[in-house]
Amino acid sequence: MTDTVLTTSAAGRRLFTRPAAVASCGGFVLIGMLQALYGPAVPGLRAEFGLSPSGAGLGLSLHFTGGVAGVLVFNAVHSRISNRSLLAAGYVLMAVGGAGFALAPGWPMALAAAFLGGLGFGGIDYGLNQLFAVGFGDRSTAMLNVLNAHFGIGAVLGPAVVAWAGPDDYAWGFGACAALAALLTLVGSRGVRTQASGNTSSASSRGALGLPRILLGFLALYILNVAVEAGVGGWEPTHLETVGHSAAVAASATSVYWLMMTAGRFLVVPLTLRYPPERILTVCAAGMTVCLLLALVEGAAPVAYAGVGLFIAPVFPTGLPWLNRALPQARRAGAWVIAASLIGGVAAPPLLGAGIEASGIQAVPWLLTALSAASLAATLWLIRLTRRFLE
Template sequence: MVTAFAAFVLIGALQALYGPAIPGLREDFGLTPASAGLALSAHFVGALLGVLVFSRWYARVHSRLLLGACYVAMAAGAAGFVLAGSWPVALFFAFVGGVGFGGIDYGLNHMFAIGFGKRGTAMLNLLNAQFGIGSIVAPAVIAWIGPRHYPVVFLVVAGLTALLLLGIGGVRERSAGSDEPASEAAADVAKKRSFGVLAAFVVFYVLNIGLESGVGGWEPTHLEAVGYSLGTATTATAAYWLAMTLGRFAIVPVAARWPASGIVIWSSAGVLVCAALSVIPALAPFTYFGVGLFIAPTFPTGLAWLHQLAPRDAQRAGAYVLAASMVGGVVFPPLLGMGIEVTSVVSVPILLAVLGLACLALVCWIKRAGGRDGDRTRRRD
């Protein structure tokens, strides 16, 4: 468990390093901004493949070996990226590191969801909170030592990732939870409505992660447009990402008392309200912080809810929604940009609220389609 937490700190750090490293990359390789941005694209393409590969081989290869291979791939990718002598080779290693990243992300989320039983919701939130710690600390280190010294940070991440191999001995072939038969109610939901529920979860994750990354990408532009200084807008955006980490820690004690469905629904409602209130300039920095707090538990808690509703199809379902989340993070920021071009920058909160409304409608439908049975079963257990 400790090694898993450390792994999520490191995958958060790796993903967050590419942006702050762009000035150094441009200087070293003579790149344009667009070319330098290809590193993160290569990372995400690799991550998507890593999710699909891990889910495909999870039932065929020992979990310990599969997770260890992902640690090796991420360590090799992070080290190779900064030691490469040419930009195409560096992009290849960014892809390799992304494959390891995606496998770790999916693999540990899946293991935590099936391995902790009733504590799954709390443990998934605690696990994903570690990602936020890494994504906050890594850019801060780059800012402290300077973008020119980005290779040092990548190499440290690579070395620490390699050390994670010392902890794979704690990974069992099958979790205790996986040996328990699924409840009759949950099995009935999985059999009759699993396709519809899975499709709704996939769309929800695309929209939800699109909203999450959309706030992070467009909040500073919106705040500047309504009269805030660049420094204030940047600080407020950093506070938004901090709120996401704090929100996942804060939900852990709540998860012991509330069903996963209730947490996701009320969190989605909070996101919608805060996004809509961001149209008021005086409230915007604070309501964006509120969006971060409310959206924080939806990703990990949604995974726990999905595993409760479709326990027999959890492996495939988890891979689909995690892949969908990556697609949403890549596709929606530019789509929001197109919407802003058609309207104006001050319409950012309205566009985000529309996404929030769609997310709330989807989770309410999921609750109606199968959530009651799953929650009733959980309380009886």
């Protein structure tokens, strides 16, 4: 029995061995853990460096800034370096960034380390999502959901490490990330095909005409979904407390929301083998919208938010194979939507905050429902557009 996973790019070449696929899932545990460490580390950072809350929040901001830059930079050089080199460089940057943040003697150096770690984060996020989207043939959608589910596992582990060590010893969490990144530098890219991705940027005249609208549609779809994802994660606890739930219930419900996102990506795997991505995304968008409307009912709100997590879970990984099928001639399309998703995750909470200031906390479900309904409309529009384009 061969040790290679179902394979392949359009040329039929195998991209991943089974050990490489397992190591890649470890890479997503790493990036989930690294991103999730910054929030729980805030009390320790404030105590060590004498920071204000907004000052301590700059660590996560620099991480996300590096993430966006990493996606764009690694995409720009991907045609000139091998897949193996791309992944190794991402892991090296995260190892240096994690160790630098853990050991930084001052806040400016810690911020520089956060940016470096973010660069590596963006490289791995882009590289593995892009390679998994084309590397497993008909099972690419399923494998992308498995890969992204491991991000959720890491996002649960990161705060758990800080809780175990204590906020003042947050450095242990970043040190653990650096050690895992160093290990993956050595073994994480073995078994990945060494040639460059081989995607072409040429397009037929028909493709050039259809590309802008399709790409804009996918950008809108990803930005809207990430806005809902970040909006629920950021504002759910405040909304639940405002409508009468205890702080403990609000915190627990938010944890359940993130756990449901992880579970949803595993649960959708068998469905991706039977149904096309666009049908799954339509059901997801409709389900999210219904659940957010149910969140208007005080007693049902915690369960409704958990439902949002379940339905939104498959959107990011399931949309990428559809994008690659719709725009095979656009090599940078995947990088743009991944970068857009990171930008959306940064911009959505403060923008929603402005809307909440104008309308009140009770309006949170209405605002999120509007975003989810727009996501459903974008999905249906993309289905019509790509159907005409691919005919």
